[in-house]
Amino acid sequence: MPVLECKGLSKSYGAKRALDGVDLRVEAGRIVGLLGPNGSGKTTLIKLANGLLTPTQGRILVNGLEPGVETKRAVSYLPERACLPDWMSARDLMGFYGDFYADFDRQAAEDMLSRLGIDLRAGMKSLSKGNREKVQLIMVMARRARLYLLDEPIGGVDPAARDYILNTIISNYNPEASVIISTHLISDVEKVLDDVIFINQGKVVLAAPADELREQQGKSVDQIFREVFRC
Amino acid sequence: MEWTFEGGGPLYAQIVAAVKLAVASGELKPGERVPGVRELALEAGVNPNTMQRAMAELEREGLLYSQRTAGRFVTEDAGTVAAARRELAEGYVRTFLDAMRRLGLEKDEIHKLLEAEKEEQNAGTGM
Numbered sequence A: 001m002p003v004l005e006c007k008g009l010s011k012s013y014g015a016k017r018a019l020d021g022v023d024l025r026v027e028a029g030r031i032v033g034l035l036g037p038n039g040s041g042k043t044t045l046i047k048l049a050n051g052l053l054t055p056t057q058g059r060i061l062v063n064g065l066e067p068g069v070e071t072k073r074a075v076s077y078l079p080e081r082a083c084l085p086d087w088m089s090a091r092d093l094m095g096f097y098g099d100f101y102a103d104f105d106r107q108a109a110e111d112m113l114s115r116l117g118i119d120l121r122a123g124m125k126s127l128s129k130g131n132r133e134k135v136q137l138i139m140v141m142a143r144r145a146r147l148y149l150l151d152e153p154i155g156g157v158d159p160a161a162r163d164y165i166l167n168t169i170i171s172n173y174n175p176e177a178s179v180i181i182s183t184h185l186i187s188d189v190e191k192v193l194d195d196v197i198f199i200n201q202g203k204v205v206l207a208a209p210a211d212e213l214r215e216q217q218g219k220s221v222d223q224i225f226r227e228v229f230r231c
Numbered sequence B: 001m002e003w004t005f006e007g008g009g010p011l012y013a014q015i016v017a018a019v020k021l022a023v024a025s026g027e028l029k030p031g032e033r034v035p036g037v038r039e040l041a042l043e044a045g046v047n048p049n050t051m052q053r054a055m056a057e058l059e060r061e062g063l064l065y066s067q068r069t070a071g072r073f074v075t076e077d078a079g080t081v082a083a084a085r086r087e088l089a090e091g092y093v094r095t096f097l098d099a100m101r102r103l104g105l106e107k108d109e110i111h112k113l114l115e116a117e118k119e120e121q122n123a124g125t126g127m
Helices: A044-051 A069-074 A092-102 A106-116 A127-139 A159-171 A186-192 A210-217 A221-226 B009-026 B035-043 B048-060 B077-104 B109-127
Strands: A004-013 A014-028 A032-035 A056-063 A075-078 A145-153 A180-185 A193-198 A203-209 B066-067 B071-074
Touching: A004 A044, A014 A044, A014 A056, A014 A193, A014 A203, A014 B035, A032 A186, A032 A221, A032 B077, A044 A056, A044 A145, A044 A180, A044 B048, A069 A075, A092 A106, A092 A127, A106 A127, A127 A159, A159 A186, A159 B035, A186 A221, A193 A210, A193 A221, A193 B048, A203 A210, A203 A221, A210 A221, B009 B048, B035 B048, B048 B066, B071 B109, B077 B109
Parallel strands: A032 A180, A032 A193, A075 A145, A145 A180
Antiparallel strands: A004 A014, A004 A056, A193 A203, B066 B071
């Protein structure tokens, strides 16, 4: 059974079609890049998968189920914008995540935080933007989920923080789970991707294994992206 | 190992080529244990599935072998290492000759250049 499946999935905001007849399957054990320019529908697709939005038409299934209480147990979501209460410390956050999610692995979170040298008692407010983003990613990746939805995890951080974030994704790899990374920064993520999905104006324009694309076209995914989305 | 990747071409094939070079050049010694897929994936900054695919290919080509519990090792077969070295060397020669032909150089000009370069290098090292 695929971890995520979309069948004729559409979402409209008033007259605007944000997603238009999307058909997709994401299998277990894959790290998938959801790639498209700004406003192409990436965030809408992610919000449909975690039940923050409901489809206008078609279906979206997580582990074969419509988004709901059951699927939320299995989905770990990193929103595009930081959403952590800034008065909380890393220790508070671990308690918070542990209370909300039975699959939260506190030991794993503590290990990752200590490797970063983050003071567990310091409030989020006192951390740099890069460190706040890393802490949030750690909370998300420390869950033993089946589906990780990471919305622009590397937007707006410096290259060293970007490497840290990508390494964290690789080192938490689990063959039973899938990771979906939405971004328009293709060259930074393409090495960690199994599969790529190009999305434009609400439609999937290309979905294929990354190495297959490189082999067939003799180009990097970044180059192919630039050609597909040439303005 | 140092890992660098180029734009085009599948990543797994680039990993296969890099490991082959390390074995052929002796950077990886016969019988040496190779780190696990996860560790290598982190080191190279690639997906574990990609690294796994490259390791499987290297095993298929006989450059690496795995022992069920102990891990994965560099081949101890001198013939396999020599063949890999020869294959890589031929590749470099082909690339070199292609570049020379594109520059419009003839065979004896290429030979002369090689001889001149060899003498210069010998002089440089005082041999």
